[in-house]
Amino acid sequence: MTNFIPLFPLPLVVFPGEDLNLHIFEPRYKQLITDCYAAKKPFGIPSVINNEVMELGTLVEIVEISKVYDNGxxxxxxxxxxxxxxxxxIQELPHKLYHGAIVTYPTTKYLGSAPLMKKILQSIRELHSLINVHKDFKKPDESLLSFDVAHHAGMTIEEEYQLLGYDEELHRQEYIKRHLVKxxxxxxxMDLLRTKVQLNGHFKNLEGFKF
Structure with a gap:
């Protein structure tokens, strides 16, 4: 299926199922949000990487306009x-400040491996413990998918964008697992290096090498 959608390019990756809060201040995007909200239509957020609008993005629906300021x-x-x-x-639309695109929707599959996801969650929590961060996934572990945890795995925007392009849940899980292992x-x-640096200058009780 193909259709036209308005575009709101942003320097981030948005995953299906994600709740995203935005502050809208540019005139073209104030117009875009006003139009989409009035028509009850979604818009697209394609990722911007290295100042380039990428071909993949995520369709989002406006849940609510929480606040409108005096300046619009x-x-x-x-x-x-x-x-x-x-x-x-589509760079120019009649009487519009924003632009849009003709898009298609790749098939995204969500059947993965429960044991693999369990290992991924263990690794993410280990990572968070090491950096002293606590994150609530807001879902039971057994309900979590790769897209739900991807932002918590410490990936770069380029890595998150690559993940977005995988059609199969199992492939996404494997990608996150390999990233976390690395x-x-x-x-x-780093912990080993920190220990070595801390020991530098201390008296060392070491056994000599036996020839």
């Missing part, structure tokens, strides 16, 4: 729904 700026709450792929950008390995080396 707005606080809004949105809910991300599905991944889209841009086929053609990150936790680095953290382990």
């Amino acid at each position: 700026e707005m606080d809004i709450k949105t809910k991300a729904t599905v991944v889209f792929k841009i086929l053609e950008q 990150v936790l390995g680095v953290m382990s080396q």
Whole structure:
């Protein structure tokens, strides 16, 4: 299926199911939100990476306009729904400040591995413990999918964008698992380095090498 959607490019990756709160201040996007809210239509957030609008993004629905300021700026709450792929950008729309695109919707599958997700959650919580961070996933562990935990795994925007492009849940789980193995390995080396630095200058009780 293909259709036209307004675009609101942002330097982030939005995952399906994500709740995203935004403060709208640019005139073109104030117009976009006003139009979409009045028509009860969604808009698309394609990722911007290295000042380039990428071809993948996520469709979001406006849940509510929480506040409208005197200057027309707005606080809004949105809910991300599905991944889209841009086929053609439409730079000029009649009487509109914003632009849009013709998009298609890749099939996204959500059947993964429960044991693998359990390992991913253990690794994420281990990472959070190491950096002294606490995050609430707001869902029971057994209900969590890769998209629910991806922002908590310490990935770069490029890595999150690559994850967005995987159609299969199992592939997304494997990607996050490999990332966490790498990150936790680095953290382990940092702890070892910290220990070595702290021991430097101390009297050392070491056994000599036996030839």
